[in-house]
Amino acid sequence: xxxxxRACNVPxxxxxxxxxxxxxxxxxxxxxxxxxxxRQLAESLxxxxxxxxxxxxxxxxxxxxxxxxxxxxxxxxxxQIIGISQPQPTVxxxxxxxxxxxxxxxxxxxxxxPVVGIFDVNPKLIGLEIRGQPVRDMDELxxxxxxxxxRIAILxxxxxxxxxxxxxxxxxxxxxxxxxAPTDLKVPETVVVRNERLAVGIMSLSFRVKCIxxxxxxxxDGLVAGx
Amino acid sequence: xxxxxRACNVPxxxxxxxxxxxxxxxxxxxxxxxxxxxRQLAESLxxxxxxxxxxxxxxxxxxxxxxxxxxxxxxxxxxQIIGISQPQPTVxxxxxxxxxxxxxxxxxxxxxxPVVGIFDVNPKLIGLEIRGQPVRDMDELxxxxxxxxxRIAILxxxxxxxxxxxxxxxxxxxxxxxxxAPTDLKVPETVVVRNERLAVGIMSLSFRVKCIxxxxxxxxDGLVAGx
DNA sequence: TAGATTGTTAATCGATTAACAATC
DNA sequence: TAGATTGTTAATCGATTAACAATC
Numbered sequence: 001x002x003x004x005x006r007a008c009n010v011p012x013x014x015x016x017x018x019x020x021x022x023x024x025x026x027x028x029x030x031x032x033x034x035x036x037x038x039r040q041l042a043e044s045l046x047x048x049x050x051x052x053x054x055x056x057x058x059x060x061x062x063x064x065x066x067x068x069x070x071x072x073x074x075x076x077x078x079x080q081i082i083g084i085s086q087p088q089p090t091v092x093x094x095x096x097x098x099x100x101x102x103x104x105x106x107x108x109x110x111x112x113x114p115v116v117g118i119f120d121v122n123p124k125l126i127g128l129e130i131r132g133q134p135v136r137d138m139d140e141l142x143x144x145x146x147x148x149x150x151r152i153a154i155l156x157x158x159x160x161x162x163x164x165x166x167x168x169x170x171x172x173x174x175x176x177x178x179x180x181a182p183t184d185l186k187v188p189e190t191v192v193v194r195n196e197r198l199a200v201g202i203m204s205l206s207f208r209v210k211c212i213x214x215x216x217x218x219x220x221d222g223l224v225a226g227x
Numbered sequence: 228x229x230x231x232x233r234a235c236n237v238p239x240x241x242x243x244x245x246x247x248x249x250x251x252x253x254x255x256x257x258x259x260x261x262x263x264x265x266r267q268l269a270e271s272l273x274x275x276x277x278x279x280x281x282x283x284x285x286x287x288x289x290x291x292x293x294x295x296x297x298x299x300x301x302x303x304x305x306x307q308i309i310g311i312s313q314p315q316p317t318v319x320x321x322x323x324x325x326x327x328x329x330x331x332x333x334x335x336x337x338x339x340x341p342v343v344g345i346f347d348v349n350p351k352l353i354g355l356e357i358r359g360q361p362v363r364d365m366d367e368l369x370x371x372x373x374x375x376x377x378r379i380a381i382l383x384x385x386x387x388x389x390x391x392x393x394x395x396x397x398x399x400x401x402x403x404x405x406x407x408a409p410t411d412l413k414v415p416e417t418v419v420v421r422n423e424r425l426a427v428g429i430m431s432l433s434f435r436v437k438c439i440x441x442x443x444x445x446x447x448d449g450l451v452a453g454x
Numbered sequence: 455t456a457g458a459t460t461g462t463t464a465a466t467c468g469a470t471t472a473a474c475a476a477t478c
Numbered sequence: 479t480a481g482a483t484t485g486t487t488a489a490t491c492g493a494t495t496a497a498c499a500a501t502c
Contacts, residue, residue, distance in 0.1 A: 011469070152429070152436060205421040
């Protein structure tokens, strides 16, 4: 029987490590390193070598037993798995401060996600040039998504508009939404959303900070006294 | 024996849910809801009620058996746990596009993290006003951190400068660093870093998008044929 | 009381780590 | 060969979920 493996069965924890592996491998590639063992690569990421091999095992066939990984094989293999063998054109919805900052963030393009369109409803922003691209009227959205084959959208509109814009993106054929609006989005099962909640991040940091400063948390229930 | 519980023993997964609980509870508070059951609250967050109660159990004593949670008790209790009963002043390092966007992001202030200083090394940016605050020279860093009692810093400088700025922040007494630079930071054990890697986020989204479009991933090792 | 609810422990599930045969 | 390495399975660990006594 043909042995296959569904991509969607790979746990999130593994998926989140793939970009980190890729990043390190590209650094090695840049300095001319040709091959690397799971132990070396894992050590540089502060994880166990067995975890790295277990992660790779979901996809299989990166090396052969006894031979270390070859950087020049692993880099394109990971890029293929992540889906950036070809650049993935993206659009930014909302040309406010955050939208502009992301449009200017050249790392996105370097990592394989060139921004091919920036949209806003504010007439004062429409036409403004950001890294050589004009902020466009929403009228142009569907046409540009179709013409450029865009599948990923970055959402930086106000929370109040986020669902309406999302519905329009879904109808236009967008498959992945990187959501910076602090609100949950309803999408069909064939669309995937990744929420980037800055407030959640800084609050969990705040908890850890408090924990360091205070050294611990004392319960205040009835069990504290008399026992 | 006195029954206590160390804050640092609480798993990350639980900590990351606390801000989500708080957010929902504040929405309920805003529309005048007085009490809420674990089932109701969990359902609105698409998690199991037992998980919510298990999470709360790390801190204990939010209600009594048989009685639902009171919103007006839970909100300040969670704020206290997260460490935002008092606003936590923050500084932003790097007044580039992302730094400016975050300085303009009023949600941060609303959530309890007012920005009290924005710093950069670029003379062209120093003096620029962002939401009533000037971009400051790095010379003023240590004094402002001490004067305002700042413990949390947001790092948006280029990756190449990130470690040097971090070292200076640590010496100045910063305890938590929200790192947007795509690089790992070395800090002492008494300082906590939270990395916000935009590229990792969009890459894991890309993987899921590819997975939806292609429907699966086929192994390409020797096992495919002849078996 | 009957029905609903919490706090808490036990069971389940999934992710990480260890172990090791096969290979170079 | 001896030492090192991968791919793969088994063991361990930790997080999620279920169960239920106590309570209202």
